[in-house]
Amino acid sequence: MKRTIPPLLTAAALAAGCGTVSTSASSGGGEDAVTVESCGRDVTVDGVPERVVSMHPSLTELLVQLGVGDRVVAQAQDALGEPSPELAAEVDAITSISADVPPTREDLLAQSPDFVISGTEYEFSAEQGFAGYEDLEKAGAPAYVATAGCIDRRSEGAVADTFTDLENLGRIFGVEDRASELVTQAEQDLAEIEEIIGDDDPVRAVQVYVEGGKLYAIGGAVEIDVLRLGGGENLFAGDSRFDDFFAAEVNPEVVVDLQPDAFVFAVNDAAHEEQTRAYLEQTLADTPAVRNGLLVAVDNTYVQPGTLSAITGARIVAEALHG
Structure with a gap:
Protein backbone atom coordinates (compact mmCIF):
# COMPACT_ATOMS: atom_id res chain seq x y z
CA MET A 1 0.00 0.00 0.00
CA LYS A 2 1.34 3.42 -0.92
CA ARG A 3 2.15 5.56 2.10
CA THR A 4 0.36 8.89 1.94
CA ILE A 5 2.20 10.62 4.79
CA PRO A 6 5.98 10.40 5.29
CA PRO A 7 6.48 8.68 8.67
CA LEU A 8 8.84 11.37 9.91
CA LEU A 9 6.24 14.03 9.19
CA THR A 10 3.03 12.49 10.51
CA ALA A 11 2.61 15.14 13.21
CA ALA A 12 2.97 18.03 10.79
CA ALA A 13 -0.73 18.68 10.47
CA LEU A 14 -1.14 18.87 14.21
CA ALA A 15 1.90 21.06 14.70
CA ALA A 16 0.40 23.48 12.20
CA GLY A 17 -2.95 23.44 13.96
CA CYS A 18 -4.69 21.43 11.24
CA GLY A 19 -5.71 18.43 13.33
CA THR A 20 -8.07 17.86 16.22
CA VAL A 21 -6.92 15.96 19.28
CA SER A 22 -9.16 15.76 22.29
CA THR A 23 -7.33 16.71 25.48
CA SER A 24 -9.78 15.19 27.95
CA ALA A 25 -8.00 13.37 30.76
CA SER A 26 -8.83 9.85 31.80
CA SER A 27 -10.92 9.78 34.94
CA GLY A 28 -11.95 7.36 37.62
CA GLY A 29 -9.69 4.71 39.02
CA GLY A 30 -10.11 1.96 41.57
CA GLU A 31 -7.81 0.69 44.27
CA ASP A 32 -5.42 -0.82 41.72
CA ALA A 33 -5.44 2.22 39.45
CA VAL A 34 -2.21 3.83 38.28
CA THR A 35 -2.12 7.43 37.09
CA VAL A 36 0.71 8.80 34.98
CA GLU A 37 1.21 12.02 33.05
CA SER A 38 1.23 11.94 29.26
CA CYS A 39 1.40 15.07 27.12
CA GLY A 40 -0.18 17.20 29.82
CA ARG A 41 -2.95 14.69 30.56
CA ASP A 42 -3.44 12.53 33.62
CA VAL A 43 -3.86 9.01 32.27
CA THR A 44 -5.42 6.56 34.70
CA VAL A 45 -5.20 2.82 34.10
CA ASP A 46 -7.38 0.48 36.18
CA GLY A 47 -5.44 -2.73 36.68
CA VAL A 48 -2.74 -4.18 34.45
CA PRO A 49 -3.74 -3.88 30.77
CA GLU A 50 -4.62 -7.15 29.05
CA ARG A 51 -5.47 -5.99 25.51
CA VAL A 52 -2.89 -3.49 24.33
CA VAL A 53 -2.69 -1.92 20.89
CA SER A 54 0.66 -0.43 19.85
CA MET A 55 0.50 2.26 17.20
CA HIS A 56 4.08 1.84 15.92
CA PRO A 57 6.55 -1.06 15.75
CA SER A 58 9.06 0.88 17.83
CA LEU A 59 6.56 0.91 20.72
CA THR A 60 5.81 -2.76 20.15
CA GLU A 61 9.52 -3.44 20.61
CA LEU A 62 9.58 -1.51 23.87
CA LEU A 63 6.68 -3.54 25.26
CA VAL A 64 8.39 -6.78 24.22
CA GLN A 65 11.57 -5.63 25.96
CA LEU A 66 9.53 -4.94 29.11
CA GLY A 67 8.29 -8.53 29.00
CA VAL A 68 4.66 -7.64 28.30
CA GLY A 69 4.59 -8.37 24.58
CA ASP A 70 2.07 -11.14 25.18
CA ARG A 71 -0.44 -8.47 26.17
CA VAL A 72 -0.22 -6.71 22.78
CA VAL A 73 -3.20 -7.93 20.74
CA ALA A 74 -2.51 -5.73 17.71
CA GLN A 75 -0.05 -3.24 16.29
CA ALA A 76 -0.30 -0.54 13.63
CA GLN A 77 1.97 1.03 11.01
CA ASP A 78 4.27 -1.98 11.14
CA ALA A 79 5.51 -1.33 7.59
CA LEU A 80 7.23 1.87 8.71
CA GLY A 81 10.43 0.14 9.70
CA GLU A 82 12.06 -3.22 10.20
CA PRO A 83 12.04 -4.79 13.68
CA SER A 84 15.33 -5.11 15.52
CA PRO A 85 16.71 -8.54 14.56
CA GLU A 86 16.68 -9.88 18.11
CA LEU A 87 13.03 -8.86 18.57
CA ALA A 88 11.72 -9.57 15.08
CA ALA A 89 10.10 -12.94 15.79
CA GLU A 90 7.99 -11.60 18.66
CA VAL A 91 7.13 -8.33 16.93
CA ASP A 92 6.20 -9.94 13.60
CA ALA A 93 3.94 -12.44 15.33
CA ILE A 94 1.61 -9.67 16.51
CA THR A 95 -1.45 -8.95 14.35
CA SER A 96 -1.25 -5.83 12.18
CA ILE A 97 -4.31 -3.61 11.78
CA SER A 98 -2.66 -1.07 9.46
CA ALA A 99 0.50 -1.09 7.40
CA ASP A 100 1.78 2.44 6.96
CA VAL A 101 -0.89 4.81 8.25
CA PRO A 102 -2.67 4.89 11.63
CA PRO A 103 -5.73 2.63 11.87
CA THR A 104 -9.21 4.02 11.44
CA ARG A 105 -11.32 4.62 14.51
CA GLU A 106 -13.40 1.54 13.68
CA ASP A 107 -10.41 -0.77 13.14
CA LEU A 108 -8.78 0.29 16.39
CA LEU A 109 -11.91 0.01 18.52
CA ALA A 110 -12.69 -3.39 16.96
CA GLN A 111 -9.70 -4.75 18.90
CA SER A 112 -11.48 -3.99 22.20
CA PRO A 113 -8.29 -2.47 23.64
CA ASP A 114 -7.91 -1.58 27.28
CA PHE A 115 -4.71 0.42 26.65
CA VAL A 116 -3.31 2.13 23.55
CA ILE A 117 0.26 3.39 23.21
CA SER A 118 1.54 5.67 20.47
CA GLY A 119 4.74 7.41 19.49
CA THR A 120 3.07 10.74 18.68
CA GLU A 121 -0.25 12.51 19.20
CA TYR A 122 -1.00 12.45 15.49
CA GLU A 123 -2.36 8.92 15.78
CA PHE A 124 -5.18 10.26 17.96
CA SER A 125 -6.28 12.98 15.53
CA ALA A 126 -10.06 12.52 15.32
CA GLU A 127 -10.24 14.87 12.34
CA GLN A 128 -8.16 12.39 10.35
CA GLY A 129 -10.66 9.60 11.03
CA PHE A 130 -8.60 8.07 13.83
CA ALA A 131 -9.84 7.27 17.33
CA GLY A 132 -9.38 10.36 19.49
CA TYR A 133 -8.66 10.44 23.19
CA GLU A 134 -12.37 10.80 23.99
CA ASP A 135 -13.28 7.84 21.77
CA LEU A 136 -10.78 5.66 23.56
CA GLU A 137 -11.74 6.90 27.01
CA LYS A 138 -15.38 5.99 26.33
CA ALA A 139 -14.22 2.55 25.22
CA GLY A 140 -12.23 2.07 28.43
CA ALA A 141 -8.87 2.29 26.67
CA PRO A 142 -6.54 4.93 28.17
CA ALA A 143 -4.14 6.37 25.59
CA TYR A 144 -0.46 6.93 26.34
CA VAL A 145 1.92 8.92 24.10
CA ALA A 146 5.69 8.62 24.21
CA THR A 147 7.16 11.64 25.99
CA ALA A 148 9.28 12.68 23.00
CA GLY A 149 6.22 12.54 20.73
CA CYS A 150 4.04 15.08 22.52
CA ILE A 151 3.09 18.01 20.29
CA ASP A 152 4.75 20.56 22.55
CA ARG A 153 7.96 18.53 22.77
CA ARG A 154 8.23 16.80 19.40
CA SER A 155 10.92 19.16 18.07
CA GLU A 156 13.05 18.89 21.23
CA GLY A 157 12.46 15.19 21.90
CA ALA A 158 15.46 13.20 23.08
CA VAL A 159 16.44 9.56 23.29
CA ALA A 160 16.58 9.83 27.10
CA ASP A 161 12.86 10.74 27.14
CA THR A 162 12.26 7.02 26.76
CA PHE A 163 13.54 6.59 30.31
CA THR A 164 10.48 8.53 31.47
CA ASP A 165 8.27 6.26 29.38
CA LEU A 166 9.89 3.19 30.90
CA GLU A 167 9.21 4.49 34.39
CA ASN A 168 5.56 5.14 33.51
CA LEU A 169 5.05 1.85 31.69
CA GLY A 170 6.79 -0.03 34.47
CA ARG A 171 4.18 1.31 36.90
CA ILE A 172 1.28 0.65 34.52
CA PHE A 173 2.24 -2.97 33.87
CA GLY A 174 3.67 -3.69 37.30
CA VAL A 175 7.17 -4.36 35.95
CA GLU A 176 9.12 -1.59 37.64
CA ASP A 177 12.19 -3.76 38.20
CA ARG A 178 12.39 -4.73 34.54
CA ALA A 179 11.96 -1.10 33.52
CA SER A 180 14.81 -0.10 35.82
CA GLU A 181 17.02 -2.83 34.33
CA LEU A 182 16.37 -1.53 30.83
CA VAL A 183 17.30 2.02 31.83
CA THR A 184 20.54 0.82 33.42
CA GLN A 185 21.45 -1.18 30.32
CA ALA A 186 20.59 1.77 28.08
CA GLU A 187 22.88 4.06 30.05
CA GLN A 188 25.69 1.53 29.68
CA ASP A 189 25.05 1.29 25.94
CA LEU A 190 25.22 5.08 25.63
CA ALA A 191 28.52 5.09 27.49
CA GLU A 192 29.90 2.57 25.00
CA ILE A 193 28.89 4.85 22.14
CA GLU A 194 30.81 7.68 23.77
CA GLU A 195 33.87 5.44 23.79
CA ILE A 196 33.50 4.83 20.05
CA ILE A 197 33.52 8.58 19.43
CA GLY A 198 36.34 9.21 21.88
CA ASP A 199 37.98 12.63 21.49
CA ASP A 200 36.96 13.03 17.84
CA ASP A 201 35.33 16.29 16.80
CA PRO A 202 31.68 16.02 15.71
CA VAL A 203 31.30 15.28 12.00
CA ARG A 204 29.50 18.01 10.03
CA ALA A 205 26.30 16.30 8.96
CA VAL A 206 22.82 16.82 7.58
CA GLN A 207 19.98 14.49 8.45
CA VAL A 208 17.51 14.03 5.60
CA TYR A 209 14.52 11.99 4.56
CA VAL A 210 13.65 11.25 0.93
CA GLU A 211 10.11 10.34 -0.05
CA GLY A 212 8.39 10.49 -3.42
CA GLY A 213 11.28 12.35 -5.03
CA LYS A 214 11.13 15.07 -2.37
CA LEU A 215 13.94 16.01 -0.02
CA TYR A 216 13.16 16.77 3.61
CA ALA A 217 15.74 18.15 6.03
CA ILE A 218 15.49 17.27 9.71
CA GLY A 219 16.28 20.02 12.19
CA GLY A 220 15.29 18.62 15.56
CA ALA A 221 13.56 15.87 17.56
CA VAL A 222 14.75 12.36 18.42
CA GLU A 223 16.22 12.05 14.94
CA ILE A 224 18.72 14.82 15.65
CA ASP A 225 19.44 13.51 19.14
CA VAL A 226 20.41 10.20 17.53
CA LEU A 227 22.76 12.17 15.26
CA ARG A 228 24.22 14.06 18.24
CA LEU A 229 24.73 10.92 20.30
CA GLY A 230 26.42 9.34 17.31
CA GLY A 231 28.96 12.14 17.10
CA GLY A 232 27.41 14.24 14.36
CA GLU A 233 27.00 18.01 14.17
CA ASN A 234 23.58 19.11 12.90
CA LEU A 235 24.28 21.75 10.24
CA PHE A 236 20.66 22.92 10.37
CA ALA A 237 20.86 23.80 14.07
CA GLY A 238 19.28 27.19 14.69
CA ASP A 239 17.78 27.41 11.20
CA SER A 240 14.50 29.34 11.32
CA ARG A 241 12.75 27.01 8.89
CA PHE A 242 12.52 24.54 11.79
CA ASP A 243 11.06 26.99 14.30
CA ASP A 244 7.57 25.48 14.03
CA PHE A 245 8.31 21.88 13.15
CA PHE A 246 11.31 19.59 13.21
CA ALA A 247 11.28 18.74 9.49
CA ALA A 248 10.90 20.79 6.32
CA GLU A 249 10.99 20.16 2.59
CA VAL A 250 14.05 21.87 1.11
CA ASN A 251 15.60 22.46 -2.29
CA PRO A 252 18.71 20.35 -2.89
CA GLU A 253 20.72 23.56 -3.40
CA VAL A 254 20.13 24.50 0.23
CA VAL A 255 21.82 21.30 1.35
CA VAL A 256 24.63 21.53 -1.19
CA ASP A 257 25.48 25.02 0.06
CA LEU A 258 26.15 23.56 3.53
CA GLN A 259 28.75 21.15 2.12
CA PRO A 260 28.09 18.43 4.71
CA ASP A 261 30.71 15.77 5.33
CA ALA A 262 28.02 13.16 6.02
CA PHE A 263 24.36 12.42 5.38
CA VAL A 264 22.27 10.47 7.86
CA PHE A 265 18.88 9.31 6.64
CA ALA A 266 16.03 7.13 7.88
CA VAL A 267 14.69 4.28 5.77
CA ASN A 268 11.70 1.95 5.94
CA ASP A 269 13.27 -1.06 4.24
CA THR A 301 12.21 2.24 13.76
CA TYR A 302 15.46 3.52 15.31
CA VAL A 303 14.57 7.22 15.17
CA GLN A 304 11.11 7.23 16.69
CA PRO A 305 9.90 8.68 20.00
CA GLY A 306 9.66 6.16 22.80
CA THR A 307 12.08 3.46 21.72
CA LEU A 308 15.32 2.13 23.13
CA SER A 309 16.21 1.13 19.59
CA ALA A 310 17.20 4.77 19.09
CA ILE A 311 20.37 3.83 20.96
CA THR A 312 21.07 1.26 18.28
CA GLY A 313 20.55 4.05 15.75
CA ALA A 314 23.09 6.22 17.57
CA ARG A 315 25.58 3.34 17.56
CA ILE A 316 25.12 2.87 13.82
CA VAL A 317 25.84 6.57 13.29
CA ALA A 318 28.85 6.56 15.64
CA GLU A 319 30.42 3.54 13.99
CA ALA A 320 29.93 5.04 10.53
CA LEU A 321 31.25 8.50 11.46
CA HIS A 322 33.95 7.56 13.97
CA GLY A 323 34.56 3.82 13.75
Whole structure:
Protein backbone atom coordinates (compact mmCIF):
# COMPACT_ATOMS: atom_id res chain seq x y z
CA MET A 1 0.00 0.00 0.00
CA LYS A 2 1.34 3.42 -0.92
CA ARG A 3 2.15 5.56 2.10
CA THR A 4 0.36 8.89 1.94
CA ILE A 5 2.20 10.62 4.79
CA PRO A 6 5.98 10.40 5.29
CA PRO A 7 6.48 8.68 8.67
CA LEU A 8 8.84 11.37 9.91
CA LEU A 9 6.24 14.03 9.19
CA THR A 10 3.03 12.49 10.51
CA ALA A 11 2.61 15.14 13.21
CA ALA A 12 2.97 18.03 10.79
CA ALA A 13 -0.73 18.68 10.47
CA LEU A 14 -1.14 18.87 14.21
CA ALA A 15 1.90 21.06 14.70
CA ALA A 16 0.40 23.48 12.20
CA GLY A 17 -2.95 23.44 13.96
CA CYS A 18 -4.69 21.43 11.24
CA GLY A 19 -5.71 18.43 13.33
CA THR A 20 -8.07 17.86 16.22
CA VAL A 21 -6.92 15.96 19.28
CA SER A 22 -9.16 15.76 22.29
CA THR A 23 -7.33 16.71 25.48
CA SER A 24 -9.78 15.19 27.95
CA ALA A 25 -8.00 13.37 30.76
CA SER A 26 -8.83 9.85 31.80
CA SER A 27 -10.92 9.78 34.94
CA GLY A 28 -11.95 7.36 37.62
CA GLY A 29 -9.69 4.71 39.02
CA GLY A 30 -10.11 1.96 41.57
CA GLU A 31 -7.81 0.69 44.27
CA ASP A 32 -5.42 -0.82 41.72
CA ALA A 33 -5.44 2.22 39.45
CA VAL A 34 -2.21 3.83 38.28
CA THR A 35 -2.12 7.43 37.09
CA VAL A 36 0.71 8.80 34.98
CA GLU A 37 1.21 12.02 33.05
CA SER A 38 1.23 11.94 29.26
CA CYS A 39 1.40 15.07 27.12
CA GLY A 40 -0.18 17.20 29.82
CA ARG A 41 -2.95 14.69 30.56
CA ASP A 42 -3.44 12.53 33.62
CA VAL A 43 -3.86 9.01 32.27
CA THR A 44 -5.42 6.56 34.70
CA VAL A 45 -5.20 2.82 34.10
CA ASP A 46 -7.38 0.48 36.18
CA GLY A 47 -5.44 -2.73 36.68
CA VAL A 48 -2.74 -4.18 34.45
CA PRO A 49 -3.74 -3.88 30.77
CA GLU A 50 -4.62 -7.15 29.05
CA ARG A 51 -5.47 -5.99 25.51
CA VAL A 52 -2.89 -3.49 24.33
CA VAL A 53 -2.69 -1.92 20.89
CA SER A 54 0.66 -0.43 19.85
CA MET A 55 0.50 2.26 17.20
CA HIS A 56 4.08 1.84 15.92
CA PRO A 57 6.55 -1.06 15.75
CA SER A 58 9.06 0.88 17.83
CA LEU A 59 6.56 0.91 20.72
CA THR A 60 5.81 -2.76 20.15
CA GLU A 61 9.52 -3.44 20.61
CA LEU A 62 9.58 -1.51 23.87
CA LEU A 63 6.68 -3.54 25.26
CA VAL A 64 8.39 -6.78 24.22
CA GLN A 65 11.57 -5.63 25.96
CA LEU A 66 9.53 -4.94 29.11
CA GLY A 67 8.29 -8.53 29.00
CA VAL A 68 4.66 -7.64 28.30
CA GLY A 69 4.59 -8.37 24.58
CA ASP A 70 2.07 -11.14 25.18
CA ARG A 71 -0.44 -8.47 26.17
CA VAL A 72 -0.22 -6.71 22.78
CA VAL A 73 -3.20 -7.93 20.74
CA ALA A 74 -2.51 -5.73 17.71
CA GLN A 75 -0.05 -3.24 16.29
CA ALA A 76 -0.30 -0.54 13.63
CA GLN A 77 1.97 1.03 11.01
CA ASP A 78 4.27 -1.98 11.14
CA ALA A 79 5.51 -1.33 7.59
CA LEU A 80 7.23 1.87 8.71
CA GLY A 81 10.43 0.14 9.70
CA GLU A 82 12.06 -3.22 10.20
CA PRO A 83 12.04 -4.79 13.68
CA SER A 84 15.33 -5.11 15.52
CA PRO A 85 16.71 -8.54 14.56
CA GLU A 86 16.68 -9.88 18.11
CA LEU A 87 13.03 -8.86 18.57
CA ALA A 88 11.72 -9.57 15.08
CA ALA A 89 10.10 -12.94 15.79
CA GLU A 90 7.99 -11.60 18.66
CA VAL A 91 7.13 -8.33 16.93
CA ASP A 92 6.20 -9.94 13.60
CA ALA A 93 3.94 -12.44 15.33
CA ILE A 94 1.61 -9.67 16.51
CA THR A 95 -1.45 -8.95 14.35
CA SER A 96 -1.25 -5.83 12.18
CA ILE A 97 -4.31 -3.61 11.78
CA SER A 98 -2.66 -1.07 9.46
CA ALA A 99 0.50 -1.09 7.40
CA ASP A 100 1.78 2.44 6.96
CA VAL A 101 -0.89 4.81 8.25
CA PRO A 102 -2.67 4.89 11.63
CA PRO A 103 -5.73 2.63 11.87
CA THR A 104 -9.21 4.02 11.44
CA ARG A 105 -11.32 4.62 14.51
CA GLU A 106 -13.40 1.54 13.68
CA ASP A 107 -10.41 -0.77 13.14
CA LEU A 108 -8.78 0.29 16.39
CA LEU A 109 -11.91 0.01 18.52
CA ALA A 110 -12.69 -3.39 16.96
CA GLN A 111 -9.70 -4.75 18.90
CA SER A 112 -11.48 -3.99 22.20
CA PRO A 113 -8.29 -2.47 23.64
CA ASP A 114 -7.91 -1.58 27.28
CA PHE A 115 -4.71 0.42 26.65
CA VAL A 116 -3.31 2.13 23.55
CA ILE A 117 0.26 3.39 23.21
CA SER A 118 1.54 5.67 20.47
CA GLY A 119 4.74 7.41 19.49
CA THR A 120 3.07 10.74 18.68
CA GLU A 121 -0.25 12.51 19.20
CA TYR A 122 -1.00 12.45 15.49
CA GLU A 123 -2.36 8.92 15.78
CA PHE A 124 -5.18 10.26 17.96
CA SER A 125 -6.28 12.98 15.53
CA ALA A 126 -10.06 12.52 15.32
CA GLU A 127 -10.24 14.87 12.34
CA GLN A 128 -8.16 12.39 10.35
CA GLY A 129 -10.66 9.60 11.03
CA PHE A 130 -8.60 8.07 13.83
CA ALA A 131 -9.84 7.27 17.33
CA GLY A 132 -9.38 10.36 19.49
CA TYR A 133 -8.66 10.44 23.19
CA GLU A 134 -12.37 10.80 23.99
CA ASP A 135 -13.28 7.84 21.77
CA LEU A 136 -10.78 5.66 23.56
CA GLU A 137 -11.74 6.90 27.01
CA LYS A 138 -15.38 5.99 26.33
CA ALA A 139 -14.22 2.55 25.22
CA GLY A 140 -12.23 2.07 28.43
CA ALA A 141 -8.87 2.29 26.67
CA PRO A 142 -6.54 4.93 28.17
CA ALA A 143 -4.14 6.37 25.59
CA TYR A 144 -0.46 6.93 26.34
CA VAL A 145 1.92 8.92 24.10
CA ALA A 146 5.69 8.62 24.21
CA THR A 147 7.16 11.64 25.99
CA ALA A 148 9.28 12.68 23.00
CA GLY A 149 6.22 12.54 20.73
CA CYS A 150 4.04 15.08 22.52
CA ILE A 151 3.09 18.01 20.29
CA ASP A 152 4.75 20.56 22.55
CA ARG A 153 7.96 18.53 22.77
CA ARG A 154 8.23 16.80 19.40
CA SER A 155 10.92 19.16 18.07
CA GLU A 156 13.05 18.89 21.23
CA GLY A 157 12.46 15.19 21.90
CA ALA A 158 15.46 13.20 23.08
CA VAL A 159 16.44 9.56 23.29
CA ALA A 160 16.58 9.83 27.10
CA ASP A 161 12.86 10.74 27.14
CA THR A 162 12.26 7.02 26.76
CA PHE A 163 13.54 6.59 30.31
CA THR A 164 10.48 8.53 31.47
CA ASP A 165 8.27 6.26 29.38
CA LEU A 166 9.89 3.19 30.90
CA GLU A 167 9.21 4.49 34.39
CA ASN A 168 5.56 5.14 33.51
CA LEU A 169 5.05 1.85 31.69
CA GLY A 170 6.79 -0.03 34.47
CA ARG A 171 4.18 1.31 36.90
CA ILE A 172 1.28 0.65 34.52
CA PHE A 173 2.24 -2.97 33.87
CA GLY A 174 3.67 -3.69 37.30
CA VAL A 175 7.17 -4.36 35.95
CA GLU A 176 9.12 -1.59 37.64
CA ASP A 177 12.19 -3.76 38.20
CA ARG A 178 12.39 -4.73 34.54
CA ALA A 179 11.96 -1.10 33.52
CA SER A 180 14.81 -0.10 35.82
CA GLU A 181 17.02 -2.83 34.33
CA LEU A 182 16.37 -1.53 30.83
CA VAL A 183 17.30 2.02 31.83
CA THR A 184 20.54 0.82 33.42
CA GLN A 185 21.45 -1.18 30.32
CA ALA A 186 20.59 1.77 28.08
CA GLU A 187 22.88 4.06 30.05
CA GLN A 188 25.69 1.53 29.68
CA ASP A 189 25.05 1.29 25.94
CA LEU A 190 25.22 5.08 25.63
CA ALA A 191 28.52 5.09 27.49
CA GLU A 192 29.90 2.57 25.00
CA ILE A 193 28.89 4.85 22.14
CA GLU A 194 30.81 7.68 23.77
CA GLU A 195 33.87 5.44 23.79
CA ILE A 196 33.50 4.83 20.05
CA ILE A 197 33.52 8.58 19.43
CA GLY A 198 36.34 9.21 21.88
CA ASP A 199 37.98 12.63 21.49
CA ASP A 200 36.96 13.03 17.84
CA ASP A 201 35.33 16.29 16.80
CA PRO A 202 31.68 16.02 15.71
CA VAL A 203 31.30 15.28 12.00
CA ARG A 204 29.50 18.01 10.03
CA ALA A 205 26.30 16.30 8.96
CA VAL A 206 22.82 16.82 7.58
CA GLN A 207 19.98 14.49 8.45
CA VAL A 208 17.51 14.03 5.60
CA TYR A 209 14.52 11.99 4.56
CA VAL A 210 13.65 11.25 0.93
CA GLU A 211 10.11 10.34 -0.05
CA GLY A 212 8.39 10.49 -3.42
CA GLY A 213 11.28 12.35 -5.03
CA LYS A 214 11.13 15.07 -2.37
CA LEU A 215 13.94 16.01 -0.02
CA TYR A 216 13.16 16.77 3.61
CA ALA A 217 15.74 18.15 6.03
CA ILE A 218 15.49 17.27 9.71
CA GLY A 219 16.28 20.02 12.19
CA GLY A 220 15.29 18.62 15.56
CA ALA A 221 13.56 15.87 17.56
CA VAL A 222 14.75 12.36 18.42
CA GLU A 223 16.22 12.05 14.94
CA ILE A 224 18.72 14.82 15.65
CA ASP A 225 19.44 13.51 19.14
CA VAL A 226 20.41 10.20 17.53
CA LEU A 227 22.76 12.17 15.26
CA ARG A 228 24.22 14.06 18.24
CA LEU A 229 24.73 10.92 20.30
CA GLY A 230 26.42 9.34 17.31
CA GLY A 231 28.96 12.14 17.10
CA GLY A 232 27.41 14.24 14.36
CA GLU A 233 27.00 18.01 14.17
CA ASN A 234 23.58 19.11 12.90
CA LEU A 235 24.28 21.75 10.24
CA PHE A 236 20.66 22.92 10.37
CA ALA A 237 20.86 23.80 14.07
CA GLY A 238 19.28 27.19 14.69
CA ASP A 239 17.78 27.41 11.20
CA SER A 240 14.50 29.34 11.32
CA ARG A 241 12.75 27.01 8.89
CA PHE A 242 12.52 24.54 11.79
CA ASP A 243 11.06 26.99 14.30
CA ASP A 244 7.57 25.48 14.03
CA PHE A 245 8.31 21.88 13.15
CA PHE A 246 11.31 19.59 13.21
CA ALA A 247 11.28 18.74 9.49
CA ALA A 248 10.90 20.79 6.32
CA GLU A 249 10.99 20.16 2.59
CA VAL A 250 14.05 21.87 1.11
CA ASN A 251 15.60 22.46 -2.29
CA PRO A 252 18.71 20.35 -2.89
CA GLU A 253 20.72 23.56 -3.40
CA VAL A 254 20.13 24.50 0.23
CA VAL A 255 21.82 21.30 1.35
CA VAL A 256 24.63 21.53 -1.19
CA ASP A 257 25.48 25.02 0.06
CA LEU A 258 26.15 23.56 3.53
CA GLN A 259 28.75 21.15 2.12
CA PRO A 260 28.09 18.43 4.71
CA ASP A 261 30.71 15.77 5.33
CA ALA A 262 28.02 13.16 6.02
CA PHE A 263 24.36 12.42 5.38
CA VAL A 264 22.27 10.47 7.86
CA PHE A 265 18.88 9.31 6.64
CA ALA A 266 16.03 7.13 7.88
CA VAL A 267 14.69 4.28 5.77
CA ASN A 268 11.70 1.95 5.94
CA ASP A 269 13.27 -1.06 4.24
CA ALA A 270 16.04 -2.13 1.85
CA ALA A 271 14.22 -0.80 -1.23
CA HIS A 272 13.74 2.61 0.39
CA GLU A 273 17.41 2.70 1.35
CA GLU A 274 18.44 1.95 -2.23
CA GLN A 275 16.14 4.67 -3.56
CA THR A 276 17.43 7.20 -1.05
CA ARG A 277 21.08 6.46 -1.78
CA ALA A 278 20.43 6.83 -5.51
CA TYR A 279 18.69 10.17 -4.94
CA LEU A 280 21.51 11.53 -2.76
CA GLU A 281 24.23 10.37 -5.12
CA GLN A 282 22.51 11.92 -8.14
CA THR A 283 21.06 15.09 -6.62
CA LEU A 284 23.67 16.00 -4.00
CA ALA A 285 26.75 14.76 -5.81
CA ASP A 286 28.58 18.05 -5.26
CA THR A 287 29.04 17.49 -1.51
CA PRO A 288 31.90 15.96 0.47
CA ALA A 289 29.43 13.45 1.93
CA VAL A 290 28.62 11.95 -1.45
CA ARG A 291 32.14 12.23 -2.82
CA ASN A 292 33.49 10.35 0.20
CA GLY A 293 30.59 7.91 0.35
CA LEU A 294 29.60 8.85 3.90
CA LEU A 295 25.89 8.10 3.57
CA VAL A 296 24.54 6.55 6.77
CA ALA A 297 21.20 4.73 6.70
CA VAL A 298 19.29 4.22 9.94
CA ASP A 299 16.10 2.19 10.07
CA ASN A 300 13.02 4.32 10.69
CA THR A 301 12.21 2.24 13.76
CA TYR A 302 15.46 3.52 15.31
CA VAL A 303 14.57 7.22 15.17
CA GLN A 304 11.11 7.23 16.69
CA PRO A 305 9.90 8.68 20.00
CA GLY A 306 9.66 6.16 22.80
CA THR A 307 12.08 3.46 21.72
CA LEU A 308 15.32 2.13 23.13
CA SER A 309 16.21 1.13 19.59
CA ALA A 310 17.20 4.77 19.09
CA ILE A 311 20.37 3.83 20.96
CA THR A 312 21.07 1.26 18.28
CA GLY A 313 20.55 4.05 15.75
CA ALA A 314 23.09 6.22 17.57
CA ARG A 315 25.58 3.34 17.56
CA ILE A 316 25.12 2.87 13.82
CA VAL A 317 25.84 6.57 13.29
CA ALA A 318 28.85 6.56 15.64
CA GLU A 319 30.42 3.54 13.99
CA ALA A 320 29.93 5.04 10.53
CA LEU A 321 31.25 8.50 11.46
CA HIS A 322 33.95 7.56 13.97
CA GLY A 323 34.56 3.82 13.75
